[in-house]
Amino acid sequence: MLGLVTAIGAAGLDPDLEPLRIALLDGGADVEVVSWDDDNVEWERYDAIILRSTWDYADRIAEFRAWLDAVIQQTRIVNPVSAVAWSIDKHYLNDLARDGVAVAPMTFVEVGDVLPSVDPAAEVFVVKPAVGAGSNGARRCMPNEVADHVLTLHGEGHAAIVQPYLDMIDEHGETALVYLGDGGDLVYDHAFSKGAILVSTDVELEGGFFAKEEIGGRTASEAERSLAEAVLSCPSVRALGPLAYARVDVVPTENGPVLLELELVEPSLYFQSSVGSDVRAAQAWLRYIATTA
Numbered sequence: 001m002l003g004l005v006t007a008i009g010a011a012g013l014d015p016d017l018e019p020l021r022i023a024l025l026d027g028g029a030d031v032e033v034v035s036w037d038d039d040n041v042e043w044e045r046y047d048a049i050i051l052r053s054t055w056d057y058a059d060r061i062a063e064f065r066a067w068l069d070a071v072i073q074q075t076r077i078v079n080p081v082s083a084v085a086w087s088i089d090k091h092y093l094n095d096l097a098r099d100g101v102a103v104a105p106m107t108f109v110e111v112g113d114v115l116p117s118v119d120p121a122a123e124v125f126v127v128k129p130a131v132g133a134g135s136n137g138a139r140r141c142m143p144n145e146v147a148d149h150v151l152t153l154h155g156e157g158h159a160a161i162v163q164p165y166l167d168m169i170d171e172h173g174e175t176a177l178v179y180l181g182d183g184g185d186l187v188y189d190h191a192f193s194k195g196a197i198l199v200s201t202d203v204e205l206e207g208g209f210f211a212k213e214e215i216g217g218r219t220a221s222e223a224e225r226s227l228a229e230a231v232l233s234c235p236s237v238r239a240l241g242p243l244a245y246a247r248v249d250v251v252p253t254e255n256g257p258v259l260l261e262l263e264l265v266e267p268s269l270y271f272q273s274s275v276g277s278d279v280r281a282a283q284a285w286l287r288y289i290a291t292t293a
Helices: 017-026 057-071 081-087 092-098 143-155 222-233 277-291
Strands: 002-006 031-035 048-051 076-078 107-109 125-129 139-141 160-164 174-180 187-194 215-217 245-251 258-263
Touching (some): 002 017, 017 031, 057 081, 076 277, 125 143, 174 277, 187 222, 222 245
Parallel strands (some): 002 048, 048 076
Antiparallel strands (some): 107 160, 125 139, 174 187, 187 215, 245 258
């Protein structure tokens, strides 16, 4: 029995969940949709659980970490807990930068640190929490607003990220590259575009969980593919062991694409943007569960 894991509050919000459930059933699996925060779930019933839309974990991070620690004693978690624990905190971007990956410029401001001084000549900044999902908590700030939002995030217990706004995103958007794994190396499957979210001060959230996004089809460029593959082959990612999925979010700059985020926990894969991707994911993940320990 397999479990596809969502959250109670995310019911009905994940467009990937039902196509994936059907594809797994068609592939011969017994599968159920369950919520990580449902105390009535008997996790030992499942041979493995696949994290899909646990989108409220960032606001309940201590509870989520405790849940991971408890559930790993009862069943397998996919992606593996090593990857989940590393990637739920965006400090992992420092690891990738040290590995030589072209990462979007950013500064981490820890709780209790001196607030950053920013270049008043820079027009716009993005300030967001180091632990966050779906752009929840992110804010577009003018230079004189940066410190206030950092303090707001600190007051909520979050380290903050301050980065200059990369304005080429307004025209081009982000490119999200989806990779699937069957127990071996991750294989590129499809890409989609994500329209700029922070075009105004605050982010409009869908269901209270994630930013409303304009999603479209996209063919990833050679430079975007090259960057994504450099990310996935770097030492920090290799050390996590075999992965079942990864979403590599990149943004354009005048000097080429840079990494914005590497999503290994609960990324939307937008199966509707690539015909057959739900079936390919189901087939890959059934092989992954059968061939990895």
